[in-house]
Amino acid sequence: MNYDARSIADMEPRKRARFINSLSGFKSANLIGTCDKNDNTNLSIVSSVFHLGAEPPLMGFIIRPNRVERHTLENILATECYTINAVALEFLTSAHQTSARYDRSESEFDKAHLSPYYVDGFTAPFVLESPLKLAMKLVEHQTLAVNQTELIIGEIHNVIVPERAVMPDGYIDIETLDIVSVSGLDSYHVTQRVGRLSYAKPDKKIHPLTKEGDATSWSAFE
Amino acid sequence: MNYDARSIADMEPRKRARFINSLSGFKSANLIGTCDKNDNTNLSIVSSVFHLGAEPPLMGFIIRPNRVERHTLENILATECYTINAVALEFLTSAHQTSARYDRSESEFDKAHLSPYYVDGFTAPFVLESPLKLAMKLVEHQTLAVNQTELIIGEIHNVIVPERAVMPDGYIDIETLDIVSVSGLDSYHVTQRVGRLSYAKPDKKIHPLTKEGDATSWSAFE
Structure with a gap:
């Protein structure tokens, strides 16, 4: 089947959103942990984290305009730090729950029954349940002219991961940590290594x- | 284990590259198909394709500086079009082979034994073997100041996918197409839907x- 630009444009909007979101393949599922200047915490699931470089260690991710992640963006701009926490099978439903539209005064940690975890000298909250936690410092932020999405680029300052998952050559066996993958807007997958x-x-x-x-x-x- | 910025900076460079590349979780594996003005084809595997929006349908990906994907970048800037082809289990080793450093005069299609496939009115080559093929038109290109990586943003003009994989609500069951996921620099995975x-x-x-x-x-x- 060949869907051309016209047939895509003619799709019912929610159907098109599910269709287009499926085209980027298997994606990482991560929780972005932030707090505001008064230490009110926020947590948001994203599927757009991507590698930007190893030296310095940099990662990017996308925040959609007018979405629930808006609180996340405002907190990152205010505090210039955030955490990236890989989603594991054990707390998958809780992680998905953070995509609900909560008020600013409500913390997704409470609502989704996840535990904030802090490291001395770093203000943003980690997700205790996550087996792979990154402390990030904001390096660059820009609004992409093409559709007003926000690109956030950060430098990795700490990596908290069980030592058993780190292979001698540096590769991290994220599969052994039961980290999940996401496809489309709402489908979650576990993996099996081919090699x-x-x-x-x-x-x-x-x-x-x-x-x-x-x-x-x-x-x-x- | 808590790896701080200093211990990451002190890692042997190849080890650090494997370590940092593992932190972005499960990633999509895609082949970018391009050609130059003389229709010489090029193919390059990337793991950084990400969703940017459904209306208009947009995707981004990253090209590293001074890497083999340089030919890909030059072709995209010259022709303003490219294809994104999801990597499936059946041709995984061929797809990985396209990351080798070939001369500009050599086509990765030949070297990796993959078949170029053309659609009338679109100059960039698709990968015949791929079960999910996207025709992309360049919308925006920028060099990220932070580390000179190139951000390519394109609009999806055609989607070629077996109809059996498209669910009634628009979600595409990419698992049923045997599309693989990648972690780190070199680990490939098949998936099993949790739900x-x-x-x-x-x-x-x-x-x-x-x-x-x-x-x-x-x-x-x-």
């Missing part, structure tokens, strides 16, 4: 790596 | 949806 693949070079055959990063033979890729 | 969750509202319990989008009871979420 790690060797660094690609011209005229050299790719070979599989073990989870730890060592070369080995593995029939699935022979 | 679709209802639109979250304050003071209303979330309930599961069927894959088709209808409400139902499902014990995993009771």
